[in-house]
Amino acid sequence: MRIAVLGTGLVGRALAARLSELGHDVCLGTRDPAATRATTDADGHLTETARWVHTHPEVPLLTFAEAADRSELAINATNGSVSLLALEATRGHLDGKVLLDVSNPLDFSGGFPPTLFVKDTDSLGEQIQAAFPDVRVVKTLNTMNASLMVHPEELSEAHTVFVSGNERAAKQDTVELLRQLGHEDILDLGDITTARGTEMYLPLWLRTMQALGTASFNVRIIR
Numbered sequence: 090m091r092i093a094v095l096g097t098g099l100v101g102r103a104l105a106a107r108l109s110e111l112g113h114d115v116c117l118g119t120r121d122p123a124a125t126r127a128t129t130d131a132d133g134h135l136t137e138t139a140r141w142v143h144t145h146p147e148v149p150l151l152t153f154a155e156a157a158d159r160s161e162l163a164i165n166a167t168n169g170s171v172s173l174l175a176l177e178a179t180r181g182h183l184d185g186k187v188l189l190d191v192s193n194p195l196d197f198s199g200g201f202p203p204t205l206f207v208k209d210t211d212s213l214g215e216q217i218q219a220a221f222p223d224v225r226v227v228k229t230l231n232t233m234n235a236s237l238m239v240h241p242e243e244l245s246e247a248h249t250v251f252v253s254g255n256e257r258a259a260k261q262d263t264v265e266l267l268r269q270l271g272h273e274d275i276l277d278l279g280d281i282t283t284a285r286g287t288e289m290y291l292p293l294w295l296r297t298m299q300a301l302g303t304a305s306f307n308v309r310i311i312r
């Protein structure tokens with residue numbers, strides 16, 4: 090499947106690399122490919138993202154719009170605080186396609202731990218669906234770290250991944266992709282409003298990470 094991963098951070102790179110390994114035709118979306126390829130840190134060394142791009146020639150780096158345009162399915166792995174802005178660049182290129190939304194509405198302006206800039210009565214997943222009514226948004230994978238998204242077997246026991254979206258067929262495509270990534274316990278919570286639950290789990294996820302001293306953990310729903 091032709092998949093566009095929109096976002097060049099830890100999550101975008103992890104998903105792009107693994108989905109490509111699994112045989113998908115993957116591209117990575119960024120604001121300015123030339124700038125992303127050449128970005129250096131304070132010491133003048135290429136950033137991790139720039140180095141990743143150079144060592145993964147099988148994953149072309151395109152603009153958000155170009156990546157969305159060539160895709161059959163896309164993944165929003167942009168910073169949650171700018172996801173609506175970043176996705177604006179893809180307007181018209183994702184209509185009718187499934188968009189897996191892994192973003193979280195984290196606000197770091199007050200330091201760590203971050204707060205949520207939308208909660209209780211709305212969610213970022215719903216805001217994205219409302220802003221792009223012709224895109225088939227499915228919220229998933231936002232409740233675990235990037236490494237577990239693509240290698241759930243890193244934990245010795247099965248753990249749960251949640252799915253929220255308005256359309257059954259879009260969620261079926263999502264479940265198929267999650268299974269390819271190795272996820273076994275997949276819980277469909279319902280329509281996109283249920284993304285409020287998984288996004289509002291983040292404050293607990295963050296405190297658990299602090300208490301455990303690691304991000305390599307997840308929850309399992311025991312029925």
Ligand SMILES: NC(=O)c1ccc[n+]([C@@H]2O[C@H](COP(=O)([O-])OP(=O)(O)OC[C@H]3O[C@@H](n4cnc5c(N)ncnc54)[C@H](OP(=O)(O)O)[C@@H]3O)[C@@H](O)[C@H]2O)c1
Binds near residue numbers: 097121192
């Ligand atoms: N890190 C995790 O383990 C984890 C786990 C679960 C969910 N998430 C969620 O997954 C998403 C990605 O997280 P991440 O840590 O991989 O990356 P991130 O640093 O949160 O986001 C990086 C991406 O955001 C884009 N971006 C930043 N400012 C922008 C702007 N003003 N306009 C348009 N695009 C902009 C960047 O574009 P350029 O490529 O152009 O720089 C880049 O592609 C986030 O929403 C995060 O909350 C992360």
